[in-house]
Amino acid sequence: MEWTTVDLGNCSVLRALDVIGKQWAMAVLREAFNDVRRFEDLQQHLGVSRSVLSRRLNEMVDDGLLDRVPYREGAGRERYEYLPTEKAWGLYPVMVGLMQWGDRYLADSDGPPVRLVDRRSGRPVVAAVVTDDSEVCAPSDVAVLPGGSLRTRPTGD
Template sequence: MEWTSVDLADCPVIRALDVVGQRWTLVVLREVYNDVGRFEDLQRHLGISPSVLSRRLAEMVDAGLLEREEYREEGRRPRHAYRATAKAWDLYPVVVGLMQWGDRHLRDGDRPAVALVDRRTGRRVVAAVVTDDVPACDPAEIDAVVTAA
């Protein structure tokens, strides 16, 4: 079978982009991966309007990427935080790859880069295409470190 005979309706890239291809989706995941999950913190850190963020978070919950958790600080009304699901964590290598590609090809030399470091070994983590027998790093053991420009 030739590649050009594959029907676009069967393309997993197109199906994936239907879920994660909207503006803010991967950026929200980046924040949640880095333990920024409270609505107010997401809104403040991203500089996104509350209505756009609310809509995107609801879509991500509906798509099974995020779980919504209620919390209440003493004396305040209930609020929500968001946590990545296993489905979202499966996208982690994609987000890492985009981040590293952006640092390599689009970063202004005056801006800091972000390095990912395996907490156990201190070695840098990179996104790569490897054979299926190469063990993956545990995202829970990876720290994001801002490096000098």
């Protein structure tokens, strides 16, 4: 397959970036993955304006990344927390990969700010490209093959 002939109009990477590439989207997901899910907590921890956070949360609910769930403390007014959906949890390996890339190339001289470990074994967790039977693949081991919805651009013959 000649990659330059591929029509990128239905590229999954570009479609994903259209959803998660918006400013604050990955930061909000990072917070939600770490149990920071209430509007006030998100706003305070991220240091983002209420209007920007409100707009981003609404978009992420519309995109199916977060569920908006009401809660009430005592006799207070109804408020909302934002729970990651299955679709959002599907991005967790991407988040881990981004974090580990940042740890490797952008961390402070003291090292990364946090570490991820398996709760049961205490062993470090890493993001990796693996086969469906868990064999780790180097980028050079991966072949790109046509899928069912591949479209090609007309050639200039």
